[in-house]
Amino acid sequence: MEKLTDEKEIFIDHLRSAGFKRTSQRELILDVFLKSEGHLSAEDLYQLVKVEDPNVGFTTVYRTLKLLSECGLAREERLGDGRKRYEHKYNHEHHDHLICTDCGNLIEFFSEVIEKKQDEIAAHFHFLPTHHSLRIFGICSDCQIRRKTAGR
């Protein structure tokens, strides 16, 4: 009897219910994604997958990330540079980001006050929110220090 994590079960259910096939590539990509941390681009994930199996193609990683997003395992977000980034979504609290425009560093935060206010605003406009993205751009504390030091 195969022992499955919740995430893997969700993925396989999604495949089955959509009439898709369970392939070794898809399972590998899911495994590598689950083991990873942070905010990966498709390229990042592709590089990680290639270590385990150099035969897996870029395209398959892309298409699998789409599947992962569809079934709620991954959250897709654009964080300022041109590319899409993917974070774990299952069993992970929603959060927003402070983005340092100097070094690209990310800080995650969550504010109940902001979440609630957003819902109020949506309700006021009879708008049915599905998701949101709040990004605060600026200079992180490290880069502020670096700038001061460099200025001497």
Place this chain on the structure above:
Amino acid sequence: MEKLTDEKEIFIDHLRSAGFKRTSQRELILDVFLKSEGHLSAEDLYQLVKVEDPNVGFTTVYRTLKLLSECGLAREERLGDGRKRYEHKYNHEHHDHLICTDCGNLIEFFSEVIEKKQDEIAAHFHFLPTHHSLRIFGICSDCQIRRKTAGR
């Protein structure tokens, strides 16, 4: 004596102080931008400019939009489709957006509560914010009605 709007003066000052030249194309693009409303892509603005002068190139519109952003006349924002959009910034209150993923319709809103909370969060992380982008995606009230009606 030439009568200038504030915006035109700001633009011309910016050109002069940066050692750039005042050209007919740049002035035309500024004029068309100022006359426009809403959230224009570079392509949108290019089309509007072409009506007045078919010789102006796409590239020049792009490059001028960059100048307008630099001197605070335009705000650059990505609203979910792939492209950059430009809004008036001078003398316009900052605002955020509800974005309908069905019809693309935009609703602008402003929340003092959210703005203040963002500043608190940034301060907490010793983060120096320069700008932010809050986008709430979902279905606008019109599209909710349309969906119900279509389902009959």
Place this chain on the structure above:
DNA sequence: CTAAATGCAAACCATTTGCAACGGA
């Protein structure tokens, strides 16, 4: 056996850049 998946290459699309001709200052 059949429809879906894979992986390569090519297409796509918004944006940016190289460059020769042009034009303000």
Place this chain on the structure above:
DNA sequence: TCCGTTGCAAATGGTTTGCATTTAG
């Protein structure tokens, strides 16, 4: 004159698609 500007075409970069081959069910 000199150096920035223009506008075309070509390059870029992330993402997506067409298609012949392979593979799961």
